[in-house]
Amino acid sequence: xxMKRREYVSAYVCFLFLLLPVIAFSHPxxxxxxxxxxxxxxxxxxxxNPRDIKARNELGHLFYRNNRLDEAIEQFEAxxxxxxxxxxxxxxxxxxxxxxxxxxxxxxRFRKALVSGEDPSVIKELHKLEQLLQKxx
Numbered sequence: 001x002x003m004k005r006r007e008y009v010s011a012y013v014c015f016l017f018l019l020l021p022v023i024a025f026s027h028p029x030x031x032x033x034x035x036x037x038x039x040x041x042x043x044x045x046x047x048x049n050p051r052d053i054k055a056r057n058e059l060g061h062l063f064y065r066n067n068r069l070d071e072a073i074e075q076f077e078a079x080x081x082x083x084x085x086x087x088x089x090x091x092x093x094x095x096x097x098x099x100x101x102x103x104x105x106x107x108x109r110f111r112k113a114l115v116s117g118e119d120p121s122v123i124k125e126l127h128k129l130e131q132l133l134q135k136x137x
Contacts, residue, residue: 035062053079057088069096085116091125098129 033041039062045055060075073096079089094109110126113119 035066038062050078051082053082053086053089057086057092060089060092064092064095064099069099072096085112087113087117087119087122090116091119091122094122094125094129098125098132103129103133 039059042055042059042062045052046059049055056075056079060072060079063069063072063075072092076089076092076096079086080093083089090109090113094106094113097103097106097109107126107129110122110129113122114126
């Protein structure tokens with residue numbers, strides 16, 4: 001049986017209403033679940049919307065916390081391709097570079113994050129970096 005255009009549109013609208021709650025609640029709070037579960041949830045959110053900046057930043061920080069730096073870099077770089085001024089991704093890259101002892105590159109990322117927007121945690125990380133560099137001198 002061939003579907004009429006009106007039936008097709010009705011079926012499509014019903015499908016969207018079923019999908020809407022999934023999209024609306026696709027940002028889990030990783031503080032309230034194990035990292036493995038949060039990783040899966042963020043992965044699903046990114047599969048649904050590859051341009052989901054919040055999910056990519058959260059997944060990047062999850063990877064960073066678990067010392068999975070290459071995967072964290074991948075997520076933060078994906079965010080920066082979408083929004084080069086994203087403070088969270090710039091800060092995340094700075095944290096990774098600091099951990100890799102690439103201090104000059106880390107400082108550039110933190111300063112870029114400061115120019116892009118106000119985030120007290122970026123100032124804190126930049127201060128930590130400056131203290132670290134003073135100890136090295």
